């Protein structure tokens with residue numbers, strides 16, 4: 225009896241609500257564009273294959289088909305920019321993608337609320353860092369990827385993509401810089417790096433995590449803010465001289481028996497306009513390499529030294545004139561390459577480049 229009364233009441237409530245609902249317009253969902261470049265998220269292999277599969281096969285519209293009801297979260301448009309493994313993505317691709325994202329989000333007539341880029345995890349941190357530096361109109365830019373191909377027993381791609389699309393359309397994601405989404409975590413593009421080569425917890429740098437997802441809906445640990453050490457560049461100014469490529473910067477890996485001939489070859493044979501050395505430890509350079517570095521800097525070619533451990537900073541020296549090379553602070557080698565390319569494209573002087581990398585950390589710790 226009671227049950228029946230309740231049923232009647234519920235039916236009545238629905239009956240009362242229905243005409244009201246019918247008068248409502250369609251719920252407004254955000255416009256989100258997904259730019260697909262390939263990667264494992266578009267990978268295809270056999271059921272048990274999580275290493276030898278082929279990356280960059282499935283078109284993005286197929287992958288979206290794995291997410292039922294996606295249209296209730298966003299009005300998704302797609303651009304299939306390429307279908308490549310991320311080790312095959314080069315910096316001219318990143319420049320082209322930055323231009324696309326800038327048009328979609330920051331042009332005067334832009335009607336997109338957010339953009340998602342799908343790509344392989346191997347260079348996700350580089351794409352995200354470049355976009356973080358160049359796209360400055362407060363709308364969400366989200367890079368996502370997967371560690372398992374779509375053909376695996378429990379692929380992570382569709383869930384990551386749903387998280388990323390929801391985040392890109394979310395008001396709460398504005399004014400936070402570019403973000404990387406994998407494994408139900410939101411990471412700041414400035415700080416994140418790939419830390420794990422195989423499992424799904426691939427991105428987990430200690431300063432990077434700013435939020436997560438429940439029900440594929442984002443939440444944040446902090447109010448909207450930008451990384452303190454982050455720098456931005458104007459896209460049009462950056463591409464004024466060359467709108468397809470950034471100046472060439474080579475990265476050299478530090479280890480015992482560091483060979484200074486590699487520095488000389490980077491300038492002479494490879495025509496590098498700047499060099500990043502991933503120094504050992506917190507960016508240490510052996511005394512025997514200093515003369516070579518000094519002579520390269522004297523030719524007007526900046527040398528930036530980053531730390532080898534993923535966690536922590538390559539700290540500047542208290543006296544900036546103590547070394548000809550520049551320490552990269554919290555910016556890691558692959559990202560220091562991008563800042564240096566951007567600085568060179570913007571005609572930064574050697575002093576400007578030193579300030580870019582060292583300025584904020586120097587003033588924080590030495591009060592200069």
Ligand SMILES: *[C@@H]1O[C@H](CO)[C@@H](O)[C@H](O)[C@H]1NC(C)=O
Nearest residue numbers: 252253254255299335336337
């Ligand atoms: C989505 O784009 C359409 C077409 O430009 C526009 O009319 C609409 O207002 C946009 N919606 C949102 C939520 O931005």
Ligand SMILES: *[C@@H]1O[C@H](CO)[C@@H](O)[C@H](O)[C@H]1NC(C)=O
Nearest residue numbers: 253254255256299300301335
């Ligand atoms: C969905 O996005 C497309 C492409 O931007 C746009 O033309 C269309 O108007 C949008 N639909 C709505 C309901 O906003």
Ligand SMILES: *[C@@H]1O[C@H](CO)[C@@H](O)[C@H](O)[C@H]1NC(C)=O
Nearest residue numbers: 465466467468469470471472
């Ligand atoms: C831009 O740089 C690339 C790579 O160095 C070069 O191939 C291209 O010719 C340059 N374009 C212009 C307009 O200078």
